[in-house]
Amino acid sequence: MRIAAVASLVLSLLTGLNDPIGHAYENPVSSGFADSFADPAVIRGLDGYWYAYGTSDPLREGEGTHHRLPIARSTDLVSWTYVGDAFGEDNLPPYAAPGSLLWAPDIRYLDGRYVMYFTVTNTTSSPHEWDYSIGAATAPTPTGPWTHLSAPVVAPRPSGDSYWNTIDPAQFTDVDGRKYLYFGGFFGGLWVTELSPDGLHTVGQPTQVAIDNKFEGSYVVRHDGYYYLLASSANCCAGPTTGYSVLAGRATSPRGPFTDREGLPLLASRAGGTPVLDQNGDRWIGTGHHAQVTDLAGQDWMAYHAIDRDDPFLDGPYGINERPMLLDRLDWIDGWPMVRAGAGPSEQSDEAPVTRGFVSLTDDLSGWRGDGWTVQDGYVRHSDGGGALTARRGVGGDIRAETDLRLEGPSAGLRVGRATVTVSADGLTITAGGARRTAALPGGEAASAGLATWHNLAVTVKGRTITAEVSSSRLGDPQATLRLHSPVPLSGGFALVSEGVADFDNVSVARLARPVTRPAPVPRPGRLIDADEFDGEESDGAGGDWQWVREDPDARVTGGVLRWPLQNADLVGTANTASVLLRDAPEGDYVVETKVTLDLGDDTVRNYQQAGLVAYASDDDFARLCQVAIWNTRQVEYGRELPFAGRLSYGGNIVGPPARTTWLRLAHHVDPANGEHEFRAASSRDGRTWTWGGVWTFPKDTVPRIGLVAHGGAQPAVDAEFDYLRVYRTR
Known part of the structure; x- marks a missing residue:
């Protein structure tokens, strides 16, 4: 976007603030050009526009034609316009089998060109229908023209008679200049491989960073010295019961090991994961497969897809899931990322990304002064010798300054108040009040040559602390970061500075x-209003206020617990053979809690043994919160079954990792706007530290009861032991 500096200056004098601010927008932000825009990737182009790339689905209901990686453009990250597809109908990679689909793009600017990575669903390397691989294409601009590589970046990976899920690529460049690619999915887990310096070929052997059967859609950023692996969990595409969500782990190396907030590894059978984004009971479910961007004020935002629970399919029921793109603020709280501080997706926001500052410079020198500066090809160039181009308006307070920069001379950068930040072959340097610090750029002599292509320099001033970083794509992987506490105040002028020839853009x-x-508040139990401690005399089953659906004679109260052998039965589907132990729920808001011990072992396949809580309206309308064995993993799954369009739909949301003894909660809330019953799930490994997950809803005309389940398989035989069921009034 080219905005005359004089217009920006007039606007800034009138407002004195960033633009836009306090401006409401509605989700989904892709509605202006698409009904569905799944697996979004976002980047700011060198032309100043923001670009989004989606997976290969039809864009509109009734269209029926798949777009091969559609591209949209925006000036503000909120209003988007479709600008074409990356590839035409007959333009597949040379190694792709006819009819292959291209999924889940990731976009980067590397060494002077745009590189897009994507999943190729079927290659010519085998007759197998789903021998996935990771492909890539390069282009001089964000819209192309794109040129396919002649071979996959990551080739299909055989696993017996099948192939590992070599899907969902995400590129990352480390501070030492090494490039990496993260990829993988439920079948096979998440992996990272080093890439060649050009980012187009693998180097060495890959490393597994997250267990299989739990994660896909990885995305890695570096923040405050840690590497954060954010990935999606549960099912992406179960229509009205899609429980997709985003979880995170962090490490001190791009190869891991990644652990969550409680120190639990993402590679363990009881795999960890700190919630980043979960459905919250509003319109949106299945929130996941995201990208991360930073606006001009330094605020991070997450672009992701979600499903409207009332309109989950693009056309007819049980066809393509309709997954538009949403945008919400991403906060960092106590060292962990959380969308809207943990509040989850928004239907509309009263704040928007800052995509224009109170001082700006693109291709118009109005409002600036300095000799030796010219405008050419849409950017500003400084000629030989030393010089500064100074804005006529000063800066003060806490600010963030940015420029895209390339240099042929010795150095160039920004002067912010009394601090100067420059980039050179020696590295990234901050000078303020006689203090000086330098951080090396990766690559040695290659760094000097690399600076001849565009890089982004971002400078943040907060009080007397100045922070600077250099990156290629502004996507959370800076190649150098430096911080200095200034001995003098930093308010003053703002200027571009250069020794020798340098080009500046998007200032x-x-x-x-x-x-x-x-963090956003979570439900808190208050006064105890109902309980069964299972501490009475030994008896068959449970008495008192309990009611059975298909009574199980093997369930017994003994030794202070309800001991219930797992049944070789289930509730999912139409068979409905499992028993359910229920009691009436109180009116209003409450929290129901249980403590369940279940020895599911580790690593071995024990599908789908489980025990836990249930909110139950009928055999075909329930929400089930259990610790469960899912193949080789042990997870806390919050599943939902409901009737939709003449069929039963089931999907799950993932909460925290279980222990042998796990505490579970369902927090019930009645939405005053529509009367719906909202049940939010939580789990704990010690009864004190709780991980809160997503929300499933029931219509207002239902009367859900609460209770316990223990089923999903009888081999090997194992008992679930419930210590109690307690119901608290919500504080």
Whole structure:
């Protein structure tokens, strides 16, 4: 986007603030050009526009034609326009089998060109229908023209008679300049492989970073010295019961090991994962497969897809899932990313990304002064010798300044108040009040040559602390980061500075975003209003206020617990052979809790043994929160079954990792706007530290009861032991 600096200056004098601010927008942000835009990837192009890339589905209901990696463009990250597809109908990679689909793009700017990675669902390497691989294409601009590589970046990976899920690529460049590619999915797990310097070929052997059967859609960023692996979990595409969500782990190396907030590895059978994004009971479910971007004020935002629970399919029921693109604020609280501080997806937002600052410069020198500066080809160039181009408006307070920069001379950068930040072959340097610090750029002599292509320089001033970083794509993987505490105040002028020939583009100064530092509130149990401690005399089954659906004679109260052998039965589907132990729920808001011990072992396949809580309206309308064996993993799954369009739909949402003894909660809330029953799930490994997950809803005209289940398989035989069931009034 080319905006005259004089217009920006006039606007800034009128408002003195970033633009836009306080501007509401509605999700999904892709509605202006698409009904569905799944697996979004986002980047800011060198032309100043933001570009989004989606998986290969039809864009509109009734269209019926798959777009091969559609592309949209925006000036503000909120209003998007379709600008074409990356590839035409007959333009597949040379190694792709006819009819192959292209999924889940990832976009980067590397060494002077755009590189797009994507999943190729079927290659010519075998007759197998789903021998996935990772492909790539390069282009000089964000819209192409794109040129396929002649071979996959990651070839199909055989596993017996099948192939591992070599899907969902995400590229990352480390501070030492090494490039990596993360990929993988439920069947086979998540992996990382080093890439060649050009980012187009693998180097060495890959490393597994997350267990199979739990994660896909990986995305890695570096933040405050840690590497954060964010990935989606549960099912992406179960229509009205899609429980997709985003979880995170972090590490001190791009190869891991990644652990969650409680220190639990993502590679363990009881795999960890700290929630980043979960459905919250509003319109949106299945929130996941995301990208991360930073606006000009330094605020991070997450672009992701979701499903409207009332309109889950693109055309007829049980066809293509309709997954539009949403955008929401991403906060960092106590060292962990959380969408809207943990509040989850929004239907509409009263704030928008800052995509224009109160000082800006693109291709118009109005409002600036300095000799030796010219405009050419849409950017500003400084000629030989030393010089500065100074904005006529000064800057003060907490701000973030940015420029895209390439240099032929010795150095170039920004002067912000009394601090100067420069980039050179020696590295990234901050000088302020006689203090000076330098951080090396990766690559040695190659770094000097690399600076001849565009890089982004971002400078943040907060009080007297100045932070600078250099990156290629502004996507959370800076190649150098440096911080200095200035001995002098930093308010003053703003200028571009250069020794020798240098080019500047997309220059801006914006008020620094104020970070959200407190998480959104979670349900808290208050006064105890109902309980069964299972501490009475030994008896067959449970008495008192309990009611059975298909009574199980093997369930017994003994030794202070309800001991219930797992049944070789289930509730999912039309058979409905499992027993359910229920009691009436109180009116209003409450929290129901149980403590269940279940020895599911580790690593071995024991599908789908489980025990836990249930919110039950009928055999075909329930939400089930259990610790469960899913293949080789042990997870806390929050599943939902309901009737939809003449069939039963089932899907799951993932909460925290289980222990042998796991505490489970369902927090019930009645939505005053529509009367719906909202049940939010939580789990704990010690009864004190709780992980809160997603929300499933029941219509207002239902009367869900609450209770316990223990089923999913009888081999090997194992008992579930429930210590109690307690119901609290919500505080």
